[in-house]
Amino acid sequence: MDDSTFAASLAESQGSIERELEILLSLEPKPGELTRPRRLIEAMRYATLGGGKRLRPFLTVETARALGRTDNGAVRAGAAIECIHAYSLIHDDLPSMDDDDLRRGRPTTHRAFDEATAILAGDGLQALAFEILGDPETDSNAEVRVALCLGLARASGLVGMVGGQMLDIDAEQSTAPLTVDEIRRLQAMKTGALLKFSVDAGAILAGASAAACAALEVYGRAIGAAFQIADDILDVESDAATLGKRTGKDAGQNKGTLVGALGLEGARRELDRLVDEAISAVNATGVGAKGDILRATARFVAMRKT
Amino acid sequence: MDDSTFAASLAESQGSIERELEILLSLEPKPGELTRPRRLIEAMRYATLGGGKRLRPFLTVETARALGRTDNGAVRAGAAIECIHAYSLIHDDLPSMDDDDLRRGRPTTHRAFDEATAILAGDGLQALAFEILGDPETDSNAEVRVALCLGLARASGLVGMVGGQMLDIDAEQSTAPLTVDEIRRLQAMKTGALLKFSVDAGAILAGASAAACAALEVYGRAIGAAFQIADDILDVESDAATLGKRTGKDAGQNKGTLVGALGLEGARRELDRLVDEAISAVNATGVGAKGDILRATARFVAMRKT
Numbered sequence: 001m002d003d004s005t006f007a008a009s010l011a012e013s014q015g016s017i018e019r020e021l022e023i024l025l026s027l028e029p030k031p032g033e034l035t036r037p038r039r040l041i042e043a044m045r046y047a048t049l050g051g052g053k054r055l056r057p058f059l060t061v062e063t064a065r066a067l068g069r070t071d072n073g074a075v076r077a078g079a080a081i082e083c084i085h086a087y088s089l090i091h092d093d094l095p096s097m098d099d100d101d102l103r104r105g106r107p108t109t110h111r112a113f114d115e116a117t118a119i120l121a122g123d124g125l126q127a128l129a130f131e132i133l134g135d136p137e138t139d140s141n142a143e144v145r146v147a148l149c150l151g152l153a154r155a156s157g158l159v160g161m162v163g164g165q166m167l168d169i170d171a172e173q174s175t176a177p178l179t180v181d182e183i184r185r186l187q188a189m190k191t192g193a194l195l196k197f198s199v200d201a202g203a204i205l206a207g208a209s210a211a212a213c214a215a216l217e218v219y220g221r222a223i224g225a226a227f228q229i230a231d232d233i234l235d236v237e238s239d240a241a242t243l244g245k246r247t248g249k250d251a252g253q254n255k256g257t258l259v260g261a262l263g264l265e266g267a268r269r270e271l272d273r274l275v276d277e278a279i280s281a282v283n284a285t286g287v288g289a290k291g292d293i294l295r296a297t298a299r300f301v302a303m304r305k306t
Numbered sequence: 307m308d309d310s311t312f313a314a315s316l317a318e319s320q321g322s323i324e325r326e327l328e329i330l331l332s333l334e335p336k337p338g339e340l341t342r343p344r345r346l347i348e349a350m351r352y353a354t355l356g357g358g359k360r361l362r363p364f365l366t367v368e369t370a371r372a373l374g375r376t377d378n379g380a381v382r383a384g385a386a387i388e389c390i391h392a393y394s395l396i397h398d399d400l401p402s403m404d405d406d407d408l409r410r411g412r413p414t415t416h417r418a419f420d421e422a423t424a425i426l427a428g429d430g431l432q433a434l435a436f437e438i439l440g441d442p443e444t445d446s447n448a449e450v451r452v453a454l455c456l457g458l459a460r461a462s463g464l465v466g467m468v469g470g471q472m473l474d475i476d477a478e479q480s481t482a483p484l485t486v487d488e489i490r491r492l493q494a495m496k497t498g499a500l501l502k503f504s505v506d507a508g509a510i511l512a513g514a515s516a517a518a519c520a521a522l523e524v525y526g527r528a529i530g531a532a533f534q535i536a537d538d539i540l541d542v543e544s545d546a547a548t549l550g551k552r553t554g555k556d557a558g559q560n561k562g563t564l565v566g567a568l569g570l571e572g573a574r575r576e577l578d579r580l581v582d583e584a585i586s587a588v589n590a591t592g593v594g595a596k597g598d599i600l601r602a603t604a605r606f607v608a609m610r611k612t
Contacts (some may be wrong), residue, residue, distance in 0.1 A: 030465075033465045034465060034491045034494055034495055035465070035469070035473070035491055035495075036464070036465060036469070037464065037469040037472040037473050037476070039472060039476060040464055040468070040469060040472040041464065044464070087429075091425055091426075091429060094422075094425065096420070096421035096422045096425065097422050097425065114402070115402035116400075116402045116403050116475055117472070117475075119397055119400065119402065119403065119425065120397075120468050120471055120472050120475075122429070123393075123397060123428070123429075123432065123468045124463055124464040124468040124469070124472075126429065126432050126433070127432070127459045127460075127462050127463030127464070127466075127468060128459070128463055128464065129459075130436050130455055130456075130458070130459040131456060131459035131460055131463055133455075134452050134453075134455040134456030134459055135456060142448040142449040142451075142452045143448040145448075145452045145455075146440050146448045146451045146452040146455065147440075149436055149439075149440040149451075149452065149455040150436075150437060150440030150441060152436070153433045153434070153435075153436040153437035153440055154433075154437055156433050157430055157433030157434055157437055158342070158343065158346055158347060158350065158430040158433070158434065159336075159339045159340060159341070159342060160433075162346070162426050162429045162430040162433060163341070163342070163343040163346055163430070165426055166343040166345060166346040166423070166426050166430075167341070167343050169422055169423075169426075170343070170345060185340045185341055188340055189340055189341075
């Protein structure tokens with residue numbers, strides 16, 4: 001698949017995710033609701049509709065598509081995962097966490113609104129994610145819906161994303177540098193778990209065979225690890241104007257990154273190995289050419305410039 | 307049912323919820339987990355195992371029991387709801403929200419740990435709640451589990467608890483006092499929705515008939531409203547030593563309470579009316595004497611001293 005075909009596919013997916021989030025975060029009250037708190041929804045919209053690569057929902061939609069499912073259920077599940085991702089960014093940017101003023105080239109949510117509103121917008125986005133996955137509109141089969149809820153809870157909770165963020169904060173406050181294994185574990189939790197679940201969600205929605213699920217777990221794990229290494233390389237090599245956020249911040253703090261532990265060349269080699277592993281895993285699913293976008297995504301994750 | 311029988315029943319329930327939370331928030335790693343971030347779990351344990359009336363899980367367990375279900379599934383669902391309640395207290399107490407130093411007679415979580423850890427502990431508890439409800443150990447039926455996940459997401463999200471907290475903050479910052487209707491709506495969202503869902507969860511777990519569900523919805527809504535009015539009366543009448551938290555704070559801020567809007571006597575009359583409504587609703591479920599604890603709970607909620 002050439003770059004422009006892939007770029008067009010990603011852009012199309014971004015559009016459908018944006019439209020779905022627009023619907024899910026509508027300011028119009030729905031039947032039976034007491035009220036929609038306007039300022040809260042505006043903050044939730046600000047944090048979710050402000051751009052972004054939409055890589056996680058893309059993985060969900062494209063995994064489901066490769067396995068034969070192409071309806072709006074996968075878009076909804078992807079939007080739910082994007083809500084979790086957006087909530088994590090809001091909370092990570094807070095003054096008591098990373099204290100960032102800039103995200104995707106705009107003021108962070110607590111800067112554009114205020115801290116209390118930002119905390120609540122994050123909390124509300126987490127609840128919304130489970131509401132979307134639990135809703136029969138996402139899938140008529142309760143087994144599928146509850147598997148999505150359970151998988152998201154595990155990926156985003158204390159042994160997943162939230163736990164990884166805690167380990168990251170612990171590491172910054174510690175004087176002892178992390179070992180390579182500790183860095184891998186931290187990253188697998190902080191960013192890897194949700195990226196991996198984005199792939200799992202597509203497999204769950206498409207009712208994938210056990211063999212395909214197992215291969216896609218390898219794919220999702222490799223994508224998650226590759227994404228973080230690419231991120232750490234960008235932090236060293238790019239600049240704030242390109243990324244829309246502060247760069248070089250890893251070096252200034254005791255942030256465990258594989259670039260720091262393995263050197264830039266070592267990190268690049270690991271990245272190449274992960275891309276190969278991801279592509280082999282797609283081959284192992286047996287979806288053939290229908291997996292081309294998943295293969296291209298592995299390359300994109302490693303090569304991205306923002 | 308006399309007071310001591312009710313008190314014994316509540317105490318027994320508190321014990322089983324504490325034991326379940328102990329298991330759910332164990333520091334021991336489970337198979338397949340990368341690691342359990344110790345400081346995060348300690349903060350989550352601090353916030354959930356530090357006492358409290360455990361009224362929400364009690365409602366879940368006793369509603370299920372009145373309808374004939376007595377296994378550990380209801381205790382687990384109750385523990386999940388308690389996790390949501392605990393997370394909301396952690397976040398509400400934060401400096402950028404209510405800025406409270408004291409909760410249940412102990413330092414608030416961000417005081418005992420730090421702000422970042424408190425935010426993450428709250429986030430992790432929200433995810434854990436959905437993990438518990440989605441787990442087959444809570445119920446073998448996926449329809450039941452996903453109904454619990456969906457109900458909890460709605461009760462705790464932007465048109466429930468989180469939205470109510472936002473409206474409360476908005477009201478404090480506004481110069482115009484809230485109307486009685488606005489106060490009722492705010493309270494139905496902020497505290498009422500989760501209390502009502504605690505009852506709904508018991509009905510879902512017990513596979514209640516549509517008629518029983520409808521009656522229990524009235525019960526849960528009345529309990530939720532009564533709880534908040536009783537809380538507002540306590541804020542005026544009690545002292546910090548008894549409550550284990552700051553009192554009189556509603557009067558100092560533009561906090562909309564029905565005590566303020568209706569006067570103390572008007573609020574008491576409304577409380578009596580809600581207790582009657584709750585008891586009538588239990589009668590309407592047709593559970594007979596098996597509903598005695600639910601009736602006693604309505605009286606307890608109105609009469610409680612802490």
